[in-house]
Amino acid sequence: MEPDFSPLAEHLADRGIDAYLIDADGDDANQRYLSGFDAPDPFLTCYRPDGIALLVSGLEYGRAVTESRADTVERPADYDRQQLVADHGAREADRRVRAAFLADKSVESVLVPERFPLDTADGLRDHGITVTVDNDDRLMQLRAVKTPTELDYIRDTQHANERAMDAAESLLAAADVDADGTLVHDGEALTSERVKHEIEATLLEYGCGLDSTIVAGGRQAADPHERGSGPLHAEEAIIIDIFPRDKETGYHSDMTRTFCVGEPNDTLQEWYDLTEQALDAALDAVEAGASGADVHAAACEVYEEAGLPTFRTDPTTEVGFIHSTGHGVGLAIHEYPRLSPEGGDLEAGQVITVEPGLYDPEVGGIRIEDIVIVTEDGYENITDYSRAFVVG
Amino acid sequence: MEPDFSPLAEHLADRGIDAYLIDADGDDANQRYLSGFDAPDPFLTCYRPDGIALLVSGLEYGRAVTESRADTVERPADYDRQQLVADHGAREADRRVRAAFLADKSVESVLVPERFPLDTADGLRDHGITVTVDNDDRLMQLRAVKTPTELDYIRDTQHANERAMDAAESLLAAADVDADGTLVHDGEALTSERVKHEIEATLLEYGCGLDSTIVAGGRQAADPHERGSGPLHAEEAIIIDIFPRDKETGYHSDMTRTFCVGEPNDTLQEWYDLTEQALDAALDAVEAGASGADVHAAACEVYEEAGLPTFRTDPTTEVGFIHSTGHGVGLAIHEYPRLSPEGGDLEAGQVITVEPGLYDPEVGGIRIEDIVIVTEDGYENITDYSRAFVVG
Numbered sequence: 001m002e003p004d005f006s007p008l009a010e011h012l013a014d015r016g017i018d019a020y021l022i023d024a025d026g027d028d029a030n031q032r033y034l035s036g037f038d039a040p041d042p043f044l045t046c047y048r049p050d051g052i053a054l055l056v057s058g059l060e061y062g063r064a065v066t067e068s069r070a071d072t073v074e075r076p077a078d079y080d081r082q083q084l085v086a087d088h089g090a091r092e093a094d095r096r097v098r099a100a101f102l103a104d105k106s107v108e109s110v111l112v113p114e115r116f117p118l119d120t121a122d123g124l125r126d127h128g129i130t131v132t133v134d135n136d137d138r139l140m141q142l143r144a145v146k147t148p149t150e151l152d153y154i155r156d157t158q159h160a161n162e163r164a165m166d167a168a169e170s171l172l173a174a175a176d177v178d179a180d181g182t183l184v185h186d187g188e189a190l191t192s193e194r195v196k197h198e199i200e201a202t203l204l205e206y207g208c209g210l211d212s213t214i215v216a217g218g219r220q221a222a223d224p225h226e227r228g229s230g231p232l233h234a235e236e237a238i239i240i241d242i243f244p245r246d247k248e249t250g251y252h253s254d255m256t257r258t259f260c261v262g263e264p265n266d267t268l269q270e271w272y273d274l275t276e277q278a279l280d281a282a283l284d285a286v287e288a289g290a291s292g293a294d295v296h297a298a299a300c301e302v303y304e305e306a307g308l309p310t311f312r313t314d315p316t317t318e319v320g321f322i323h324s325t326g327h328g329v330g331l332a333i334h335e336y337p338r339l340s341p342e343g344g345d346l347e348a349g350q351v352i353t354v355e356p357g358l359y360d361p362e363v364g365g366i367r368i369e370d371i372v373i374v375t376e377d378g379y380e381n382i383t384d385y386s387r388a389f390v391v392g
Numbered sequence: 393m394e395p396d397f398s399p400l401a402e403h404l405a406d407r408g409i410d411a412y413l414i415d416a417d418g419d420d421a422n423q424r425y426l427s428g429f430d431a432p433d434p435f436l437t438c439y440r441p442d443g444i445a446l447l448v449s450g451l452e453y454g455r456a457v458t459e460s461r462a463d464t465v466e467r468p469a470d471y472d473r474q475q476l477v478a479d480h481g482a483r484e485a486d487r488r489v490r491a492a493f494l495a496d497k498s499v500e501s502v503l504v505p506e507r508f509p510l511d512t513a514d515g516l517r518d519h520g521i522t523v524t525v526d527n528d529d530r531l532m533q534l535r536a537v538k539t540p541t542e543l544d545y546i547r548d549t550q551h552a553n554e555r556a557m558d559a560a561e562s563l564l565a566a567a568d569v570d571a572d573g574t575l576v577h578d579g580e581a582l583t584s585e586r587v588k589h590e591i592e593a594t595l596l597e598y599g600c601g602l603d604s605t606i607v608a609g610g611r612q613a614a615d616p617h618e619r620g621s622g623p624l625h626a627e628e629a630i631i632i633d634i635f636p637r638d639k640e641t642g643y644h645s646d647m648t649r650t651f652c653v654g655e656p657n658d659t660l661q662e663w664y665d666l667t668e669q670a671l672d673a674a675l676d677a678v679e680a681g682a683s684g685a686d687v688h689a690a691a692c693e694v695y696e697e698a699g700l701p702t703f704r705t706d707p708t709t710e711v712g713f714i715h716s717t718g719h720g721v722g723l724a725i726h727e728y729p730r731l732s733p734e735g736g737d738l739e740a741g742q743v744i745t746v747e748p749g750l751y752d753p754e755v756g757g758i759r760i761e762d763i764v765i766v767t768e769d770g771y772e773n774i775t776d777y778s779r780a781f782v783v784g
């Protein structure tokens with residue numbers, strides 16, 4: 001099911017701008033969303049209410065015609081690039097080709113994403129085209145609300161994620177513990193790397209991949225983005241955070257569980273219970289019309305009431321609840337909306353993570369993350385995974 | 393071994409610009425190269441001859457201090473972002489934080505990559521900082537020449553690539569052929585997807601990954617970027633093009649082989665032989681001081697002499713030799729230099745692919761790609777893989 005771009009058309013009309021323009025490769029979520037096309041090198045997508053036009057290299061032309069959602073696909077040869085190169089050199093030739101591509105469609109003004117390439121913008125401006133940055137993030141907001149097809153894609157990726165988490169948890173649960181507390185598997189220390197390998201191999205079975213994943217135990221877990229390395233240990237909290245992407249659809253999912261092999265100490269158990277409470281409090285706040293700021297505040301309150309620092313109470317704290325409560329997920333891993341102090345209103349159909357956590361190098365780290373679909377009255381939790389802390 | 397950034401310092405001095413500035417996430421090769429840091433969200437790297445400074449989120453702060461090559465790491469709280477948000481809103485607060493980050497270092501002018509985000513540039517310009525695009529691509533050229541450590545990283549990725557190619561070739565070689573020519577493995581049709589899975593699982597064993605890979609047979613192979621799908625067949629040319637990335641170092645490699653299970657027809661065999669000749673002719677042209685254009689011309693000549701079309705003889709041809717001869721490889725899959733009509737001079741220490749090919753839906757597709765290091769007198773071929781066409 002195709003996304004409905006009419007809000008974008010309305011926005012262009014409101015602002016008196018002819019077209020929305022993207023210059024990016026297929027890894028760029030805006031590009032993938034608008035063009036439906038995945039290519040390793042940057043290309044142009046020009047959206048007008050009349051239709052979508054792509055400008056791709058000669059090499060990608062055939063594939064773009066077949067695979068993209070564009071109404072028209074063009075290439076530099078259509079604008080006589082070779083002659084322009086001979087007359088003006090490659091850089092100016094490319095500028096003229098882009099300008100001609102737009103002129104061909106009577107486009108004199110374009111709205112572009114914030115991260116549109118500066119040189120392309122300067123080149124268009126030099127050729128008399130007005131380039132305006134989409135500071136309202138209209139396209140980002142549009143793709144934050146998922147179609148039923150997109151929601152299914154995310155469910156599928158999440159299903160793969162749960163299989164991978166299960167494979168990781170099973171390794172932990174089956175591990176032996178040697179005399180100094182190190183986890184042992186197949187006669188050698190069970191490492192973060194071994195668990196990550198299991199995660200990635202499982203994801204591959206389900207057509208998903210990722211660049212890096214987090215399996216961080218003990219002190220390592222106290223840094224929320226620490227990916228983890230080396231042997232894992234009993235009686236420590238081990239954070240496993242997996243954010244895979246389906247290789248075919250491009251849609252992500254995201255989930256975190258924290259495990260302890262053997263008995264956690266009292267502080268870790270207390271932190272785990274608090275984090276579950278913060279997660280539930282944040283989830284309770286989720287519904288269309290609530291703001292990301294509300295949801296984040298609900299999580300912060302639980303921690304603050306227990307006397308733990310958050311960025312609200314201390315902006316430079318390095319311990320406690322030291323990140324936002326969550327983010328949108330889709331073609332990009334971090335999308336609208338944000339569950340942070342600046343988070344705007346939630347809309348039904350958005351997909352968000354809710355992921356409170358506590359961190360302190362003297363204690364370790366705890367994080368529990370679910371992924372949910374915002375609904376009119378609340379949310380649909382699409383994370384089908386238990387919240388057990390102690391395993392093995 | 394750290395890269396030598398002194399050419400960048402000289403370039404800044406020549407142009408009278410205070411600093412080189414990057415706003416990008418760790419997937420951006422320029423960002424990874426300059427900062428040594430990998431993060432999923434964009435951050436600022438400011439390079440001056442005096443030192444490298446990073447501006448990262450509070451969340452990434454600890455990891456950036458440990459993992460990046462920066463001399464100093466700062467975060468928005470250092471510039472009182474929370475107060476700025478209260479006074480001006482989030483967007484203007486971020487603009488002021490960036491401007492203050494630069495002012496703190498007496499930076500009044502910056503040189504930025506061509507794909508620097510427009511909104512960041514406009515924001516800096518509004519705060520009186522001169523933003524100039526690096527049209528000489530100085531940083532791209534700098535990172536095109538690899539240090540010995542980088543060359544080792546690429547060799548390691550290439551080694552993984554060869555293991556993956558071998559796994560793929562073995563599947564083809566061991567396949568049975570059923571009555572209508574379909575390849576059969578484990579009682580079912582051997583598909584592109586099955587071969588890709590073998591490739592990716594093998595790469596994972598070696599700590600490498602990729603988003604997509606090409607296993608394209610028959611008519612599919614006639615489109616150079618067609619990824620391939622469905623059952624594979626005997627007596628057809630099957631192009632396998634693998635361009636993995638090491639998950640830890642970030643360095644890529646790239647290799648293509650074309651295989652035929654059973655007897656190829658005369659045209660395919662002829663095209664294969666011509667492509668080997670074109671590859672050898674192009675390799676012969678490789679040395680420091682030769683241009684990418686020279687190398688590309690050498691490949692084109694072989695095909696043109698045999699009466700086959702190239703983009704030189706027909707810029708809009710959809711059959712024949714319909715792409716450039718190769719590209720640099722490193723932290724990005726497509727880097728300087730280009731082996732194309734606009735390709736500049738090669739330098740010792742650059743890593744390039746050499747990948748001629750022929751394509752026609754009526755015939756199929758052939759491509760053979762090696763990856764080599766440019767040397768003063770020629771090249772060092774780091775592709776350790778036979779060029780056999782017929783397997784099984």
